[in-house]
Amino acid sequence: MRTNRLRTVHPVLWAGWAAVAAGAVLCVVGWYGVSGERFAERQLPYLASCTIPGVALIVSGAVLLAHGRGSIAAARVEELYGLLVTAEPADGDETGRAALAPLAVSGELLMVPGGTLWHRADCPLVAGRAEAVAVDSGLVASGELSPCPICEPAEETG
CATH class of the missing domain: 1.10.287 (Helix Hairpins)
Incomplete structure (x- = not known):
C-alpha cells in the first residue's frame, strides 16, 4: 500500500x-x-x-x-x-487500543538537569542514568517541565 x-x-x-x-x-x-x-x-x-x-x-x-x-x-x-x-488490537478490544501493560509504573518522579520533561523513575529514558534527580514540584507547577510522553507520569504521583 x-x-x-x-x-x-x-x-x-x-x-x-x-x-x-x-x-x-x-x-x-x-x-x-x-x-x-x-x-x-x-x-x-x-x-x-x-x-x-x-x-x-x-x-x-x-x-x-x-x-x-x-x-x-x-x-x-x-x-x-x-x-x-490503525493496527487492529490483538485481543479485539472495543476501544481500538491493545491492552498493554504500562511502560512505567513507579511513583517516584525524576528529571534530567537541563531537560524539559519529567519522568517516572522506571521510565526507559531516565532509568539507570546517574544524572537524573528528583523532580522539583515548583518546576512542575510552573509549567517549565512537561510530562514524558513515554511513561506519562501523573502529577498526583509526586
Whole structure:
C-alpha cells in the first residue's frame, strides 16, 4: 500500500535523473567543442553555451534527487506510522487500543538537569542514568517541565 505522497515523489526523481543526464551530455559536448579549438577566444562559446549550463543541470539534478529521496523516506515513515496507529488490537478490544501493560509504573518522579520533561523513575529514558534527580514540584507547577510522553507520569504521583 503506497500513499499518494509517495506516488508524487517519483516524478521528482525522474526529473532529477533527466537533469543529471542532460547536464552530462552538455558537458561532453562542451568538452568536445573546446578540445577541437586551439585559441581561447574560440573555446569560450563552448564553455558558455554547453559546459556551464551542463554543470548547472548536474547540480540541480543532484538537488532534486536528494529532495526526492528525502521525501520518499518521509512518506514511508508516515505510511508506517499510519499502519501502526490503525493496527487492529490483538485481543479485539472495543476501544481500538491493545491492552498493554504500562511502560512505567513507579511513583517516584525524576528529571534530567537541563531537560524539559519529567519522568517516572522506571521510565526507559531516565532509568539507570546517574544524572537524573528528583523532580522539583515548583518546576512542575510552573509549567517549565512537561510530562514524558513515554511513561506519562501523573502529577498526583509526586
